[in-house]
Amino acid sequence: MENARYHLVFEGFKPDANKTAVSFSLKDQLSLNDSQINDMMAGRRTVLKENLNKESAQKLGRELTQAGLIIKAKALAVNQKNSPEEVRKHLLNGGIEQYFASKYRHASDELETQFSLIILAAMAVGTYFILPLIGLAILSPLLNLSIWGSQFVAAFIQLLIASLFFIPAVVLRPRPAQVDGIAVDKDTEELLWRLTDSLADYLSAPKVADIILVNDPVLNVHQSPKQWLKNSCTLEVGLPVMESLTLQQFVGLLAMRMTPRASRFYALTWGLFIQWYRALRTLHKKTALLLNNWVLPMYEHQNQRAQNIAKDLVGMGECRRLQRIEKRFTELERDWPEFTEYCHRLRLRGTQWQSLVVRDSQADKENDEIHALFRIESPALWALSTTEGYQKAISRQQGQAVFTMPGQHLWQTFQKYIPLADRFNDQLIRPEALIPPTDASPRKKRPNALLLNRQAQDVLHTQQLMIEQSLELHAKPKKIKDVNVQISKWRATANALWPEDALQHKLMGIAKGAFSAFQTLQQIQMWRLNDQKVPQDKQRRRDQQILKQHQKWVGQVQKLPALPLLPNGSGKLSDQIQTALGETPLSELSVQDILQNQAYFLDLTRTYWVFIAGQILKPKTFADEMEQQA
Structure with a gap:
């Protein structure tokens, strides 16, 4: 053709x-x-x-x-479009119809493969249809109320037996994934909708009912039980994916995602089984693993089908690139929830995500790739009428980002931070519990992170009681332990968890300043008491203490260098915080503004403390010892 x-x-x-x-x-x-x-x-x-x-x-x-x-x-020259308008004009004015004018001819499956699909689907059919029908057949005689009057015990036993046939369907009911993002309007994004609809029709795949834009590196096809009956699906598209790929790669990857349910036979059999299997895997993973001898070969078969379709659609060379790109996206997706939380905590947003994806040289084209069905190499983002608007809408849902960084640099800083945070997690140490060491005396205690966490919590609890009693919140004053004794025990326990040469570390001075700032914010958090709890004549004193502690914290962060995880302007942490706040000077915030931004201040300072202290907790390597000796 x-x-x-x-x-x-x-x-x-x-x-x-x-x-x-x-x-x-x-x-x-x-x-x-x-x-x-x-x-x-x-x-x-x-x-x-x-x-x-x-x-x-x-x-x-x-x-x-x-x-x-x-x-x-x-x-x-379909691969030389210079603007979104040219791409839109080419595709909407007959281009899409030309590319997907006919139906894709799926290769005939072997009888063994068809039989395997039918067996897998039969598991779901038995759970959702046959067993409930048997239960209804057993239950139907009980609709006669006279049976309950004459044979109550027998009828009750029959009811129990009938209910057993409904339990598998209830326990293994499909749980569709909840996609949280921006729904794409058909009239606004005509090109994207026509492209996905035409591709689904070309592959004989379920029709796309909804397109949801998210800010994750994903491109998934979801199907609920209701959509399975209607032979439709929901398409989840990540903006980082569209920003990273060309239109040719996007279409190829989307075709690979649609392939498992492409053709009516696969949509009925595999589409039903995969919902049952995911419910089983969520409920009891070990039981689901028993089906690996059936499921894994089918996954391999589906992967081979997807590759064959991608080869015909975008060419052999591009198919190989897509396999590497898909592997890279899988790596990103594994750590993405933690990465999203990290960005939200620091008010960061990534740009130029294509730098994170494997991009081979496009200079050498293979013959089959030149004659591929779809080969528009323009950016996939050109399929959208706007990207900035969707980014802002998603940012409003997830929290407004202030700092922007290239995606590759942002991911590298995240990968640099994670091992440092893991040094706390691996030892079960809470960041607020690890107080800096005070002397270089040899360890007299065995490291005990659980004891350290409890002692830190006891100190905070005692300080909270002291604040509450200063505001006369308790009708009968409570007995308060000596906080100085508690802090002394806390420090002794903490000393055992630090390396022996921690005080000689070049970052220890910054670490002490960061922890002091962190403690000051915890003090503000303790003074943050509701007006309903604090007597009216004591509310002014509470607000004064919050302002006093805030000014103390401002003075502390002004002495700290900038956090390397954020864009660094003047080299000071206080300037980075000021950028996040906006025009209002950090030292002139009102009590309401302080409390409103308290969560961000705590997250940022905690991250700063973990980033610095984690480097000190790093075990000394042979290279470090050689450098020290030199």
Whole structure:
């Protein structure tokens, strides 16, 4: 099948042609504008007709040649679109219909594969249909109320037996994934909708009912039981995916995602089984693993089907790139929940996600790739009418981001932070519990993280009681332990968890300043008591203490260098915090503003403390010892 598109380009007139007569006769026939007529009369090259298939181009080209024109058919360079408008014009004005004009012919499966699919689907059919029908058959005689009067015990036992047949369907009921994002409107994003609808129709896959844009590196096809009955699905599209891929790669990857349910037979069998299997895997993973001998070969078969379709659709070379890209997205998706939380905590947003994806050189094209069905190499984002608007909408849902960084750099900083945070998690140490060491005396205690956490909590509890009693919140004063003794025990326990040479570490001075700032914020949190709890005559004192502690914290962070995980302007942490706040100076915040931003201050300072202290907790390597000796 020839899928090329052509422009008919006017090169000039034959010597015996009547230029004026021919030009004006073609004006109405080809709907030419005045600019094109002027170019023809002046003998300049001009495009007379755009985006024609081979047959139409040949037919019209012969007619124009017979009319006395010198015509050249120029193959449409679909991989050289220079703007979203060109892509939209090409695809909406017949391009999509041309690419997906026919149905994809799926390869015939072996009898063994078909039998395996039927067996897998039978498990779900038995759970959701056959067993409940048997239960209804047993239950139907009990609708006669006279049976309950004459044979109550037997009827009750029969009711219990009938209910057993409904338990598997209830326990293994499908749990569709809840996609939280921005729904794409059909009228607003006509190109994306027509592209996905045409691709689904081309592959005989379930029709796309909803398209949800999210801010994760995902491209998934979801199907609920109701959608399975309607042969439809929900498409979850991550903006980082669209930003990273070309339109050709996006279509190829989307086709691979649609493949498992492509063709009516697969939509019925595999589409039903996979819902049952995911419910079983969620409920009891070990039981689901018993089916691996059946499921894993089918996954491999589906993967091979997806590759074959991608090869025909976008070419062999691009298919191999998609396999590497998909592997990279899988790696990103594994850590993405923690990464999203990390960005939200620091008010960060990534840009230029394509730098994170494996991008091979496009210079060398293989023969089968040149003749691939769909090969538009323009950015996939051009399929959307806007990207900034969707980014802002998603940011409003997830919390407003202030700092922006290139995606690759942002991911690298996250990967740098995670091992440092893991040094706390691996030892079960809460960040607020690890107080810096005070002396270099040898360890007299065994490291005990659980004791450390409890002692830190006891100190905070005692300090909270002292604040509450200073505000006269308790009618009967409570007995308060000596907080100095508690802090002394806490420090002794903490010393055992630090490396022996921690005080000589070059970052220890910054670490002490960071922990002091962290403690000050915890003090503000303790003073943050509701007006309903605090007597009216004590509320002013509470607010004064919050302002006092805030000014103390401002002075502490002004002495700290910038957090390397955030864009670094002047080199100070206080300036980074000021950027996040906006125009209001950090030292002039009101009590209401302080409390409103308290969660962000705590998250940022905790991250700063973990980033610094984690480097000190790092075990000394042989290279470190050699460097120290040198």
